[in-house]
Amino acid sequence: MFDQNYKFTCVDRFLKYVKYDTQSDEESASFPSTEKQKILSKDLAEELKQMGLKDAHMDEWGYVMATLPSNTSKDVPPIAFIAHVDTSPAVSGANVNPVIRKNHQGGDIVLENGGWVIKESENPDLKNMIGFDIITTDGTTLLGADNKAGVAEIMDAINYLITHPEIKHGDIKVCFTPDEEVGRGTEKIDLKKLGAKYAYTVDGSSRGEIETETFSADAVVIKFYGKNIHPGYAKGVMINSIKIAASFIDSLPKDRLSPETTEGREGYVHCTSINGNEELTTLKFIIRDFETPKLKEYEDLLKKLAEEAVAKFPGSRMEFQVIEQYRNMKEVLDKHPQVTDYAVEAMNRIGIKPIMHPIRGGTDGSRLCFMGLPTPNIFAGEHSFHSQTEWVAVQDMYEAVKLIVEIAKVWEEKS
Structure with missing residues (x-):
């Protein structure tokens, strides 16, 4: 049972992270494609170290890696949770002004600037957000929920596991990548150093999504x-x-x-x-x-x-x-069904109906699967990516934190 008195940190972290301009550049030949991504990554490594993850660091390419050590006597395969720090080149990610719209009562959301409207007709999930708190931009930039929501949720889940040592888990690996938005997120990754046997990217949309198939x-x-x-x-x-x-x-x-x-x-x-x-x-x-x-x-x-x-x-x-x-990661994940099955079980345990559907796109997991690290994608709550109308619900972020924690528990129990 998740601690009902736990004070989530993911929203505060998210509101801080979106202030970093981490836009990647598809025309750049360098890696990462923009040096400014490393500013957030360096600070994330320091945050992890302050949380007690002694091996937390950012490498020369801008990858952040850290380990929350196992606290069980069982032989549990090390699992990683992965998110990317960069935002899309399509819309500016500089000077982001997030707005929390509390207690959404349905209908369209009119943004303050630029004439932008988050239309319920184009965002059917809004119909499921009555009473939720919705984080949007003011209309001048994208929000950066893709994928800083995932980054914040992973950080919060690690914080929860640290502050609740009674929860048994194996080695939990954290990895934050650059340049996912320009298709280069795994180009320089050192999987041997990461040391995970299985992984999950936290970069999906609707609450309950588990994505095991990509283009x-x-x-x-x-x-x-x-x-x-x-x-x-x-x-x-x-x-x-x-x-x-x-x-x-x-x-x-x-x-x-x-x-x-x-x-x-x-x-x-x-x-x-x-x-x-x-x-x-x-x-x-x-x-x-x-x-x-x-x-x-x-x-x-x-x-x-x-x-x-x-x-x-x-x-x-x-x-x-x-x-x-x-390539379609289903070709690999079908050979490792437990990775998906454990995520489905974790969702069922916390009362979320799993939604299984293919991604009309790709994630870092698409390549990681074929590099030897089976990696499905789970929801982060992000919607309307790469645009001024991007949004995420606070309550979905909380559920993503719970899911990460529950996945860690399932792996320990099943080992």
Whole structure:
């Protein structure tokens, strides 16, 4: 039974953490992609050390790792709880002004600035938040609940376990990562040093979510080469690469295979950027599907359409590059069912109905699974990520803390 008199610390921690600007940069070649992420990470390592986790530290790459030592005589596999410190490059994370809206009574939430409205029609979970306290932005930035809510919840769960030594558990590993939002969150991670056998990312949305299946993902870069010349003397000579790219884009399916036309288990191809001039235009795509072999089908389609576009402009050429990103973690987690089963049991124990559904995206766990660390994703309560309308409910944060504690208990009892 969770201590009903416990004073949660996750909200106070969260309100402090969101004040750090930790936005990552998808154009950066450095690691982490922005040095400012390390400012929060360094402070988190110090907080963990002050809590009594003697090995807490931040490494040269900005990863924070720490261990809450086992207090049981049982041989319990070490488990890790993981969250990322960076926020999305899509919307500014500087000068965040969080607002706590107590006792939500339903309906839309109008933010103070920018004309932004958190619409109940677009956020169905709001209907389940009557009487809850909702944390939002003031409309000028994103909130950073993705994933600082997870960071705060892990910190609070560790605090609870420390202050309640009667709760038996094995080694609990804490890991905070940089650059998850730009797909590089596990690029430099030292799993041997982390020392976990299983893990959970705390980076999900609705209360009760356990996510054990993600998209498989590739990136595609297409370069169209034209021929430039002074426009005053261009007749019969110039080949404008921008027009080749435009012809290619126009040939893409209009009613399928794009994010705006797909849902559920449907995959997509998605152009994320175009940059060019008459001589060279570069297009970047992300390719997603739950069935890994379908990625090749989509990539073959893109290549065929690109070749057809080039054929319309004699003298032009193109380059086509596929970059593997991550694979559906279900392929690994199905071989380690206890990781998911224990999270389901923990939820049932604290009175939360588990929600099992695939993620139309990826987490650090997607890569960690294939690096040898089976890692499903559990809810943190974050909603409407990467936008000014991001929000999280205080009560969901409390439940996430309880879940982390209960998972640790289940692993000890089952060992």
